[in-house]
Amino acid sequence: GENVEQHPSTLSVQEGDSAVIKCTYSDSASNYFPWYKQELGKRPQLIIDIRSNVGEKKDQRIAVTLNKTAKHFSLHITETQPEDSAVYFCAATVMEYGNKLVFGAGTILRVKS
Amino acid sequence: DAGITQSPRYKITETGRQVTLMCHQTWSHSYMFWYRQDLGHGLRLIYYSAAADITDKGEVPDGYVVSRSKTENFPLTLESATRSQTSVYFCASRRPGTEGLTEAFFGQGTRLTVV
Numbered sequence: 593g594e595n596v597e598q599h600p601s602t603l604s605v606q607e608g609d610s611a612v613i614k615c616t617y618s619d620s621a622s623n624y625f626p627w628y629k630q631e632l633g634k635r636p637q638l639i640i641d642i643r644s645n646v647g648e649k650k651d652q653r654i655a656v657t658l659n660k661t662a663k664h665f666s667l668h669i670t671e672t673q674p675e676d677s678a679v680y681f682c683a684a685t686v687m688e689y690g691n692k693l694v695f696g697a698g699t700i701l702r703v704k705s
Numbered sequence: 706d707a708g709i710t711q712s713p714r715y716k717i718t719e720t721g722r723q724v725t726l727m728c729h730q731t732w733s734h735s736y737m738f739w740y741r742q743d744l745g746h747g748l749r750l751i752y753y754s755a756a757a758d759i760t761d762k763g764e765v766p767d768g769y770v771v772s773r774s775k776t777e778n779f780p781l782t783l784e785s786a787t788r789s790q791t792s793v794y795f796c797a798s799r800r801p802g803t804e805g806l807t808e809a810f811f812g813q814g815t816r817l818t819v820v
Contacts, residue, residue, distance in 0.1 A: 593764075598747070624806045635795065635811040636748070643806055681747055685806070691799070692738065692763065693809055697747035 598696025615682035624685040711812035728796030
């Protein structure tokens with residue numbers, strides 16, 4: 593089945609710096625790659641997603657890039673702020689019955705002010 | 706987000722007891738999912754459902770049972786709770802979309818402790 597690997601598991605950056613989180617997936621048929629942010633004690637919420645026919649997508653300080661050939665995608669956060677501190681999950685949709693999302697193990701991002 | 710709710714929010718149960726976690730969504734989404742969240746493992750899929758009366762196993766189904774008699778409800782039952790099932794459980798739902806390209810919405814989670 594699908595497997596999604598996410599790195600790093602923890603990431604500390606200084607406020608104002610950029611943060612990059614990387615994920616790889618195994619199922620070449622996957623075609624939808626969302627990123628979720630989970631604040632402490634809260635539910636995961638979608639922050640950005642990308643479809644397989646797009647190489648890059650940007651939304652203000654957040655961007656996602658996709659390399660289908662290499663089967664990896666990345667989340668880029670620029671000008672980080674303390675409120676960006678959270679756990680970030682990447683995911684890939686498995687193209688089979690149920691279209692289930694398979695998640696990476698998560699990255700704890702700490703933005704130091 | 707208020708469209709998908711879980712109950713209870715917190716539950717403490719004893720080893721060997723049966724416990725049911727409830728999930729209810731008001732959007733009539735076809736797809737519903739149960740995940741468990743453990744440190745270092747992210748969100749692991751337990752069971753999912755594509756529609757009423759259609760369910761299938763995910764990555765970690767052992768010890769769990771689900772049912773879906775109505776589109777809006779997707780209860781998860783631990784038949785005989787074990788300490789290894791102590792976790793935070795999240796229910797999620799998605800509407801059908803072109804090739805599955807739709808956002809998943811999560812409930813607020815249930816923190817289950819098995820003692």
